[in-house]
Amino acid sequence: xxxxxxxxxxxxxxxxxxxxxxxxxxxxxxxxxxxxxxxxxxxxxxxxxxxxxxxxxxxxxxxxxxxxxxxxxxxxxxxxxxxxxxxxxxxxxxxxxxxxxxxxxxxxxxxxxxxxxxxxxxxxxxxxxxxxxxxxxxxxxxxxxxxxxxxxxxxxxxxxxxxxxxxxxxxxxxxxxxxxxxxxxxxxxxxxxxxxxxxxxxxxxxxxxxxxxxxxxxxxxxxxxxxxxxxxxxxxxxxxx
Ligand code: CA
Numbered sequence: 001x002x003x004x005x006x007x008x009x010x011x012x013x014x015x016x017x018x019x020x021x022x023x024x025x026x027x028x029x030x031x032x033x034x035x036x037x038x039x040x041x042x043x044x045x046x047x048x049x050x051x052x053x054x055x056x057x058x059x060x061x062x063x064x065x066x067x068x069x070x071x072x073x074x075x076x077x078x079x080x081x082x083x084x085x086x087x088x089x090x091x092x093x094x095x096x097x098x099x100x101x102x103x104x105x106x107x108x109x110x111x112x113x114x115x116x117x118x119x120x121x122x123x124x125x126x127x128x129x130x131x132x133x134x135x136x137x138x139x140x141x142x143x144x145x146x147x148x149x150x151x152x153x154x155x156x157x158x159x160x161x162x163x164x165x166x167x168x169x170x171x172x173x174x175x176x177x178x179x180x181x182x183x184x185x186x187x188x189x190x191x192x193x194x195x196x197x198x199x200x201x202x203x204x205x206x207x208x209x210x211x212x213x214x215x216x217x218x219x220x221x222x223x224x225x226x227x228x229x230x231x232x233x234x235x236x237x238x239x240x241x
Contacts, residue, residue: 003221003232003239010200010220016179019200021240023174023181024118025167028129030063030186031226032115032144033136035105036207039063042098043070046091052078060208064161064189066130066154067092092132100135107143108206110226114184115147117233121241126150126170128183130160130190150174162189167197182240184229188217195219200240204229 011019030036040059047054052074062070068088075083083091118125125147127140132154140148152169159165171181183194183201187209194201195218203214203222214222221236223229 003236006221007200007239011179014179014198018179019240020180021121021123021182021200021237023124023126023171023176024115025126025128025170025174025181025183025194025199026115026148027064027183027185027187027190028127028136028140029131029133030108030206031184031190031204032108032111032127032140033105034108034206035136036060036063036186038099038102038105042095042102045098046095047074049094050074050091057208060187062189063187063209064130064185064193066157066160067095067132068154069130069160096133096135099133105136108226110228110230112144113230114226114233115144117230117237118182119147120234121237123182123237124150124174124176126152126174128152128166128170130154130166161193162196164193164196164198167194167199171197171199185214185219188213191217191219202229 026032040056043059044056071088071091072083075081115125127148150173152166156169157165178198181199183199185191185194186204186206191201191203191214200220203219204226205211205224206226211222211224
């Protein structure tokens, strides 16, 4: 299927009379930064210390959730108890310290070109992350200059991904409607969040999750890698107009 057909099918399914991309909403971990292996390791080290049962794939599956939601999952599974706010603060601070002690995270190859293609097309670019990891959020202005003045992070939402709230908030910030936005996501829960918000959602497989998991989560369009997405982006944006 070519882009025009994919776009037309999406428009009809959603009942939008037209699409007019004015804002690109970007996930951060695993999309803008190749940070997911670091996160999985940081969570695993915290779990070993705390005695939570876990394996690295758990954290790729849970990717996109807030730290609080992930800690709730670990507490319920290993201890059969809900996480209190104090538990969340305690365990998340250990996980964050582990993350900070690791070597610096690399930019996701191809991601700067995807962001630039959106800027060149005259779109606003907005960060939408479940992360409360200030160390990476602070790097954004250096790594993606001028791109992410608008940000939705874990602190701004009551219900994180896969709920639509993060993307609804981002559209409110950018002053756009669902038919005026696109989402770029690498994880199934993030894709579900974008789709639930009614947005044209591009899934990019950048880690151990297969591209098919993104299609199953409802992605409008799926790429096997970020460089493949970067190569396609200018043409895709021309078709969207
Ligand atoms: Ca992600």
